[in-house]
Amino acid sequence: xxxxxxxxxxxxxFRSEGKGVExxxxxxxxxxxGKIIGVVGESGCGKTVTALSVMRLIPEPPGxxxxxxxxxxxxxxxxxxDRDMQSIRGNRISMIFQEPISSLNPVFTVGDQIGEALRTxxxxxRKEEKSRVIELLKLVGIxxxxxxxNNYPHEMSGGMSQRVMIAMALACNPEVLIAxxxxxxxxxxxxxxxxxLIDDLRVRxxxxxxxxxxxxxxxxxxxxxxxxxxxxxIVEQGFTADIFKEPHHPYTxxxxxxxxxxxxxxxxxxxxxxxxxSPDNFPKGCRFQDRCPLVIDKCRTDEPPLDEIGxxxxxxxxxxxxxxxxx
Numbered sequence: 001x002x003x004x005x006x007x008x009x010x011x012x013x014f015r016s017e018g019k020g021v022e023x024x025x026x027x028x029x030x031x032x033x034g035k036i037i038g039v040v041g042e043s044g045c046g047k048t049v050t051a052l053s054v055m056r057l058i059p060e061p062p063g064x065x066x067x068x069x070x071x072x073x074x075x076x077x078x079x080x081x082d083r084d085m086q087s088i089r090g091n092r093i094s095m096i097f098q099e100p101i102s103s104l105n106p107v108f109t110v111g112d113q114i115g116e117a118l119r120t121x122x123x124x125x126r127k128e129e130k131s132r133v134i135e136l137l138k139l140v141g142i143x144x145x146x147x148x149x150n151n152y153p154h155e156m157s158g159g160m161s162q163r164v165m166i167a168m169a170l171a172c173n174p175e176v177l178i179a180x181x182x183x184x185x186x187x188x189x190x191x192x193x194x195x196x197l198i199d200d201l202r203v204r205x206x207x208x209x210x211x212x213x214x215x216x217x218x219x220x221x222x223x224x225x226x227x228x229x230x231x232x233x234i235v236e237q238g239f240t241a242d243i244f245k246e247p248h249h250p251y252t253x254x255x256x257x258x259x260x261x262x263x264x265x266x267x268x269x270x271x272x273x274x275x276x277x278s279p280d281n282f283p284k285g286c287r288f289q290d291r292c293p294l295v296i297d298k299c300r301t302d303e304p305p306l307d308e309i310g311x312x313x314x315x316x317x318x319x320x321x322x323x324x325x326x327x
Contacts, residue, residue, distance in 0.1 A: 003071075004208035005031040005054070005093070005176050010068035012049055014279075015061055021280045022066070024049055025232045029210070031176065036202060036209040038223030038240065040216055040255065044276050046232040047212045048098070051178050053078075054210075055095055056085045072176070091121040094169035095178040101161055104153040110164045111149030117171040136167040140197060159190035166197065173205060180212045195222050216255055220244060225312075228252045231276055231287040234306060238313030248315035248323050250292045256325055286318070294319045 012024040024046040031037045039047050052058050054070050056077060070077040072093065077085065097103045105113060114136055115129045124132070130149075137145030140163040153161055162182065169177055179198060183191035199222045202209050211223055219226050219240060226243055228236040228251065236249040247253050254272035274291040283289055286299040298318050306316040317323065 002033050003030050004033040005210070006069070006071040007031075007050065007054065008069040008071065010050060010053060010070070011066040012046075012053055012058065012063060013066050014063050016280055019280075020064065020066075023232050023279045024053070027068075027229070027232070027234055029227055029234070031208045031210055032224075033175075033208050034202065034206050035224045036199065036211055036222050038211045038213065038219040038226040039229055040213055040219050040226060041229035042214060042276055045229045047214075047229055048180055050229075051095065051180050051210065051212055054178060055089055055093065056080070056082070057089075087121070090117050090169075090174075091172045092174055093176045093178070094172070094174040096162075096165050096169050096180060096182050098181045098184055101153060101158065103165060104161060106153055109150050109152055110156065114149075114164065114168050114171055117168055121172050132171070133167075136171060137164075139170065139201070140164075140167045141193070142167075158186055159193070162186060162190075162194055163197070166194070166201075170201060170205070174207055176208045176210065177202075178210045178212070181214070182211070183213075183215075183218065191218075192221075198222065216244075216259055228255070231282060232279060233287060233316065235288065235317070236313075236315045237306070238309075239311070242311060242313050247325055248309055248313065248320040249288075249317045250294050250319075250323055251288050252315075253323055253325050254291075286316075294322060 007027060007029040010024055010027045011022060013020040013022045027050055029037065029039065041047055053065055058065060065078055111133050114133045118124060118129050118132055133149050134145045137148060142148050142160060142163055156164065182198065183194050186194065195218060198209060213219065223240050225238065226240050227234050228249065230251050236243065236247065236252045243252060247256060257270040258272060272291055277283060277287060285301050285303055289295050289299045296318065304316045304318045306314045308314050309320065
Protein backbone atom coordinates (compact mmCIF):
# COMPACT_ATOMS: atom_id res chain seq x y z
CA UNK A 1 0.00 0.00 0.00
CA UNK A 2 1.27 3.46 -0.94
CA UNK A 3 0.70 5.65 2.11
CA UNK A 4 0.83 9.43 2.18
CA UNK A 5 1.15 9.38 5.99
CA UNK A 6 1.59 6.68 8.63
CA UNK A 7 0.98 7.18 12.35
CA UNK A 8 2.60 4.32 14.27
CA UNK A 9 2.06 3.45 17.94
CA UNK A 10 1.63 7.10 18.95
CA UNK A 11 1.60 7.83 22.69
CA UNK A 12 0.92 11.31 24.10
CA UNK A 13 0.72 12.47 27.70
CA PHE A 14 -0.18 15.69 29.50
CA ARG A 15 0.93 16.72 32.94
CA SER A 16 -1.87 16.94 35.50
CA GLU A 17 -1.31 17.72 39.16
CA GLY A 18 2.39 17.05 38.83
CA LYS A 19 2.16 13.70 37.05
CA GLY A 20 2.04 12.60 33.43
CA VAL A 21 -1.35 11.33 32.23
CA GLU A 22 -1.45 9.38 28.96
CA UNK A 23 -4.27 10.64 26.73
CA UNK A 24 -3.34 8.79 23.51
CA UNK A 25 -2.20 5.18 23.89
CA UNK A 26 -0.56 3.34 21.00
CA UNK A 27 -2.61 4.83 18.16
CA UNK A 28 -1.73 3.69 14.62
CA UNK A 29 -3.44 5.14 11.52
CA UNK A 30 -2.50 4.60 7.86
CA UNK A 31 -3.56 7.20 5.29
CA UNK A 32 -3.26 5.99 1.66
CA UNK A 33 -2.59 8.52 -1.08
CA GLY A 34 -5.76 9.96 -2.60
CA LYS A 35 -8.08 8.51 0.06
CA ILE A 36 -10.24 9.97 2.85
CA ILE A 37 -9.64 8.29 6.20
CA GLY A 38 -12.10 9.05 8.98
CA VAL A 39 -11.40 9.09 12.70
CA VAL A 40 -14.58 9.06 14.77
CA GLY A 41 -15.32 9.14 18.49
CA GLU A 42 -16.82 11.19 21.30
CA SER A 43 -15.33 14.47 22.46
CA GLY A 44 -12.26 13.91 24.62
CA CYS A 45 -11.24 10.59 23.06
CA GLY A 46 -7.94 11.97 21.69
CA LYS A 47 -8.82 12.66 18.03
CA THR A 48 -7.66 16.28 17.91
CA VAL A 49 -4.56 15.64 20.04
CA THR A 50 -3.54 12.94 17.56
CA ALA A 51 -3.97 15.34 14.65
CA LEU A 52 -2.04 18.12 16.38
CA SER A 53 0.83 15.72 17.03
CA VAL A 54 1.17 15.13 13.27
CA MET A 55 1.57 18.89 12.80
CA ARG A 56 3.91 19.04 15.82
CA LEU A 57 1.58 21.54 17.49
CA ILE A 58 1.31 19.81 20.89
CA PRO A 59 2.39 22.42 23.48
CA GLU A 60 5.39 21.06 25.43
CA PRO A 61 4.85 21.43 28.36
CA PRO A 62 2.22 20.46 29.44
CA GLY A 63 1.99 17.95 26.60
CA UNK A 64 4.61 15.42 25.57
CA UNK A 65 4.86 12.91 22.73
CA UNK A 66 6.08 9.87 24.66
CA UNK A 67 6.65 7.53 21.74
CA UNK A 68 5.73 6.37 18.26
CA UNK A 69 6.40 7.59 14.75
CA UNK A 70 4.72 9.83 12.17
CA UNK A 71 6.13 8.72 8.81
CA UNK A 72 5.88 11.18 5.92
CA UNK A 73 7.91 10.88 2.73
CA UNK A 74 10.07 8.19 4.35
CA UNK A 75 11.03 10.25 7.41
CA UNK A 76 9.73 10.47 11.00
CA UNK A 77 8.26 13.94 11.57
CA UNK A 78 8.60 13.49 15.34
CA UNK A 79 12.38 13.69 14.90
CA UNK A 80 12.30 16.91 12.87
CA UNK A 81 13.67 20.13 14.36
CA ASP A 82 11.10 22.92 14.70
CA ARG A 83 12.58 24.92 11.80
CA ASP A 84 12.41 21.85 9.55
CA MET A 85 8.73 21.33 10.44
CA GLN A 86 8.00 24.88 9.27
CA SER A 87 8.72 23.82 5.69
CA ILE A 88 6.24 20.92 6.05
CA ARG A 89 3.46 22.55 8.06
CA GLY A 90 1.00 24.49 5.89
CA ASN A 91 2.94 23.49 2.80
CA ARG A 92 3.04 19.72 2.29
CA ILE A 93 0.70 18.91 5.21
CA SER A 94 -2.12 21.33 6.03
CA MET A 95 -4.82 21.39 8.67
CA ILE A 96 -8.33 22.83 8.86
CA PHE A 97 -9.00 23.68 12.50
CA GLN A 98 -12.27 23.65 14.42
CA GLU A 99 -14.29 26.87 14.71
CA PRO A 100 -13.10 28.96 11.73
CA ILE A 101 -14.20 32.26 13.25
CA SER A 102 -11.78 31.83 16.16
CA SER A 103 -9.04 30.48 13.88
CA LEU A 104 -9.01 33.52 11.58
CA ASN A 105 -7.26 36.73 12.68
CA PRO A 106 -9.91 39.48 13.01
CA VAL A 107 -7.53 42.35 12.12
CA PHE A 108 -6.39 41.02 8.73
CA THR A 109 -8.42 40.53 5.57
CA VAL A 110 -9.07 36.98 4.43
CA GLY A 111 -6.94 37.67 1.35
CA ASP A 112 -3.97 38.63 3.54
CA GLN A 113 -4.37 35.48 5.61
CA ILE A 114 -4.56 33.16 2.61
CA GLY A 115 -1.62 34.99 1.08
CA GLU A 116 0.49 34.47 4.20
CA ALA A 117 0.89 30.76 3.44
CA LEU A 118 1.93 31.61 -0.12
CA ARG A 119 4.46 34.20 1.06
CA THR A 120 5.88 31.82 3.66
CA UNK A 121 6.43 28.82 1.40
CA UNK A 122 6.56 30.09 -2.18
CA UNK A 123 8.82 32.64 -3.83
CA UNK A 124 6.16 34.65 -5.70
CA UNK A 125 5.45 38.31 -6.42
CA ARG A 126 2.58 40.28 -4.88
CA LYS A 127 0.78 40.17 -8.23
CA GLU A 128 1.13 36.39 -8.40
CA GLU A 129 -0.02 36.12 -4.78
CA LYS A 130 -3.18 38.13 -5.46
CA SER A 131 -3.95 36.03 -8.53
CA ARG A 132 -3.47 32.80 -6.55
CA VAL A 133 -5.68 34.03 -3.68
CA ILE A 134 -8.49 34.81 -6.14
CA GLU A 135 -8.00 31.39 -7.76
CA LEU A 136 -8.24 29.66 -4.35
CA LEU A 137 -11.39 31.55 -3.36
CA LYS A 138 -12.96 30.49 -6.66
CA LEU A 139 -11.83 26.92 -6.04
CA VAL A 140 -13.68 26.75 -2.71
CA GLY A 141 -16.83 28.29 -4.17
CA ILE A 142 -16.76 31.81 -2.75
CA UNK A 143 -18.62 34.22 -5.09
CA UNK A 144 -17.07 37.52 -6.24
CA UNK A 145 -13.59 36.53 -4.96
CA UNK A 146 -11.99 39.77 -6.21
CA UNK A 147 -14.01 41.76 -3.67
CA UNK A 148 -14.39 39.05 -1.00
CA UNK A 149 -10.63 38.82 -0.55
CA ASN A 150 -10.78 42.28 1.01
CA ASN A 151 -13.35 41.24 3.62
CA TYR A 152 -12.50 40.79 7.28
CA PRO A 153 -13.57 37.54 9.02
CA HIS A 154 -16.49 39.21 10.84
CA GLU A 155 -17.96 40.16 7.47
CA MET A 156 -18.33 36.53 6.45
CA SER A 157 -20.77 33.80 7.52
CA GLY A 158 -19.68 30.60 9.26
CA GLY A 159 -19.87 28.63 6.03
CA MET A 160 -17.87 31.26 4.13
CA SER A 161 -15.27 31.39 6.92
CA GLN A 162 -14.89 27.62 6.75
CA ARG A 163 -14.33 27.87 3.00
CA VAL A 164 -11.65 30.50 3.65
CA MET A 165 -9.96 28.08 6.07
CA ILE A 166 -10.02 25.40 3.38
CA ALA A 167 -8.55 27.85 0.85
CA MET A 168 -5.74 28.63 3.32
CA ALA A 169 -5.06 24.93 3.84
CA LEU A 170 -4.95 24.28 0.08
CA ALA A 171 -2.81 27.31 -0.80
CA CYS A 172 0.35 25.27 -1.43
CA ASN A 173 -1.33 22.14 -2.85
CA PRO A 174 -0.61 19.90 0.18
CA GLU A 175 -0.11 16.17 -0.13
CA VAL A 176 -2.06 15.58 3.11
CA LEU A 177 -5.02 17.56 4.46
CA ILE A 178 -6.10 17.12 8.10
CA ALA A 179 -9.69 18.30 8.59
CA UNK A 180 -10.63 18.56 12.28
CA UNK A 181 -14.43 18.71 12.63
CA UNK A 182 -14.68 20.81 9.43
CA UNK A 183 -18.48 21.11 9.56
CA UNK A 184 -19.11 21.63 13.28
CA UNK A 185 -21.76 24.30 14.04
CA UNK A 186 -22.67 24.72 10.36
CA UNK A 187 -26.16 24.33 8.91
CA UNK A 188 -26.88 20.93 7.38
CA UNK A 189 -26.97 22.31 3.83
CA UNK A 190 -23.65 24.12 4.39
CA UNK A 191 -22.17 20.92 5.88
CA UNK A 192 -23.04 18.99 2.73
CA UNK A 193 -21.42 21.66 0.58
CA UNK A 194 -18.19 21.62 2.63
CA UNK A 195 -17.98 17.80 2.52
CA UNK A 196 -18.60 17.72 -1.22
CA LEU A 197 -15.96 20.41 -1.66
CA ILE A 198 -13.33 18.46 0.32
CA ASP A 199 -14.11 15.27 -1.62
CA ASP A 200 -14.03 17.08 -4.96
CA LEU A 201 -10.70 18.73 -4.15
CA ARG A 202 -9.30 15.39 -2.97
CA VAL A 203 -10.12 13.89 -6.38
CA ARG A 204 -8.94 16.92 -8.33
CA UNK A 205 -5.68 17.47 -6.44
CA UNK A 206 -4.94 13.84 -5.54
CA UNK A 207 -4.34 14.62 -1.87
CA UNK A 208 -4.94 12.33 1.10
CA UNK A 209 -7.39 13.48 3.77
CA UNK A 210 -7.55 12.67 7.48
CA UNK A 211 -11.11 13.59 8.50
CA UNK A 212 -11.76 13.92 12.24
CA UNK A 213 -15.36 14.00 13.42
CA UNK A 214 -17.82 12.75 16.03
CA UNK A 215 -20.50 12.33 13.35
CA UNK A 216 -20.83 8.91 11.72
CA UNK A 217 -23.17 10.41 9.15
CA UNK A 218 -20.24 12.43 7.80
CA UNK A 219 -18.04 9.32 7.79
CA UNK A 220 -20.65 7.41 5.79
CA UNK A 221 -20.82 10.22 3.25
CA UNK A 222 -17.17 10.57 2.26
CA UNK A 223 -14.68 8.30 4.10
CA UNK A 224 -13.07 5.29 2.42
CA UNK A 225 -11.93 3.79 5.73
CA UNK A 226 -12.73 4.58 9.35
CA UNK A 227 -10.91 4.33 12.67
CA UNK A 228 -13.15 4.32 15.75
CA UNK A 229 -11.41 5.88 18.75
CA UNK A 230 -12.38 5.57 22.40
CA UNK A 231 -10.53 6.84 25.49
CA UNK A 232 -7.25 7.36 23.68
CA UNK A 233 -7.20 4.04 21.77
CA ILE A 234 -8.34 2.70 18.40
CA VAL A 235 -11.06 0.13 19.19
CA GLU A 236 -12.13 -0.70 15.63
CA GLN A 237 -10.94 0.00 12.10
CA GLY A 238 -11.82 -1.07 8.59
CA PHE A 239 -13.47 -0.09 5.34
CA THR A 240 -16.42 2.20 6.00
CA ALA A 241 -18.98 -0.08 4.33
CA ASP A 242 -17.81 -3.09 6.36
CA ILE A 243 -18.02 -1.28 9.69
CA PHE A 244 -21.49 0.11 8.98
CA LYS A 245 -22.73 -3.28 7.79
CA GLU A 246 -21.13 -5.47 10.44
CA PRO A 247 -19.44 -3.68 13.37
CA HIS A 248 -17.43 -5.80 15.81
CA HIS A 249 -17.04 -3.51 18.83
CA PRO A 250 -19.87 -2.59 21.23
CA TYR A 251 -18.81 1.08 21.18
CA THR A 252 -19.12 1.22 17.39
CA UNK A 253 -22.56 -0.38 17.68
CA UNK A 254 -23.53 2.26 20.25
CA UNK A 255 -22.44 5.06 17.93
CA UNK A 256 -24.34 3.56 15.00
CA UNK A 257 -27.50 2.94 17.03
CA UNK A 258 -27.48 6.53 18.29
CA UNK A 259 -27.88 7.94 14.77
CA UNK A 260 -31.46 9.26 14.44
CA UNK A 261 -33.63 7.34 11.95
CA UNK A 262 -36.23 9.48 10.20
CA UNK A 263 -38.26 6.38 9.33
CA UNK A 264 -38.71 5.32 12.95
CA UNK A 265 -41.10 6.99 15.36
CA UNK A 266 -39.05 7.02 18.55
CA UNK A 267 -39.56 9.26 21.54
CA UNK A 268 -35.96 8.80 22.74
CA UNK A 269 -32.61 8.39 20.99
CA UNK A 270 -30.53 5.29 21.72
CA UNK A 271 -27.77 6.95 23.74
CA UNK A 272 -24.72 5.10 25.05
CA UNK A 273 -25.04 4.98 28.87
CA UNK A 274 -22.35 6.53 31.06
CA UNK A 275 -19.46 8.80 30.11
CA UNK A 276 -15.93 8.44 28.73
CA UNK A 277 -13.54 7.77 31.66
CA SER A 278 -11.04 10.48 32.58
CA PRO A 279 -7.47 9.84 31.30
CA ASP A 280 -6.17 9.92 34.89
CA ASN A 281 -8.63 7.18 35.81
CA PHE A 282 -8.69 4.74 32.89
CA PRO A 283 -9.83 1.32 34.16
CA LYS A 284 -7.67 -1.78 34.02
CA GLY A 285 -8.60 -4.00 31.10
CA CYS A 286 -10.99 -2.70 28.46
CA ARG A 287 -11.62 1.04 28.76
CA PHE A 288 -15.22 0.64 27.56
CA GLN A 289 -16.12 -1.93 30.25
CA ASP A 290 -18.34 0.31 32.42
CA ARG A 291 -20.56 1.23 29.45
CA CYS A 292 -20.57 -2.11 27.66
CA PRO A 293 -23.64 -4.43 27.54
CA LEU A 294 -21.42 -7.44 26.76
CA VAL A 295 -18.89 -7.01 29.58
CA ILE A 296 -17.45 -10.16 31.20
CA ASP A 297 -14.88 -10.65 33.98
CA LYS A 298 -12.00 -10.88 31.49
CA CYS A 299 -12.84 -7.36 30.22
CA ARG A 300 -12.09 -5.97 33.70
CA THR A 301 -8.66 -7.55 33.98
CA ASP A 302 -7.15 -7.94 30.49
CA GLU A 303 -6.93 -5.26 27.80
CA PRO A 304 -8.15 -6.67 24.46
CA PRO A 305 -5.72 -6.39 21.51
CA LEU A 306 -6.75 -4.89 18.16
CA ASP A 307 -7.19 -8.20 16.34
CA GLU A 308 -7.74 -8.89 12.64
CA ILE A 309 -11.24 -10.04 11.73
CA GLY A 310 -10.78 -10.10 7.95
CA UNK A 311 -10.29 -7.81 4.94
CA UNK A 312 -8.38 -5.26 7.01
CA UNK A 313 -11.19 -5.11 9.56
CA UNK A 314 -9.90 -5.08 13.16
CA UNK A 315 -11.57 -4.77 16.57
CA UNK A 316 -10.34 -4.65 20.16
CA UNK A 317 -13.00 -6.70 21.95
CA UNK A 318 -12.91 -10.07 23.71
CA UNK A 319 -16.42 -10.79 22.42
CA UNK A 320 -16.15 -9.29 18.93
CA UNK A 321 -17.79 -12.38 17.39
CA UNK A 322 -20.93 -11.74 19.48
CA UNK A 323 -21.35 -8.05 18.64
CA UNK A 324 -24.56 -7.32 16.73
CA UNK A 325 -26.00 -4.09 15.40
CA UNK A 326 -29.69 -3.40 15.92
CA UNK A 327 -31.63 -3.08 12.65
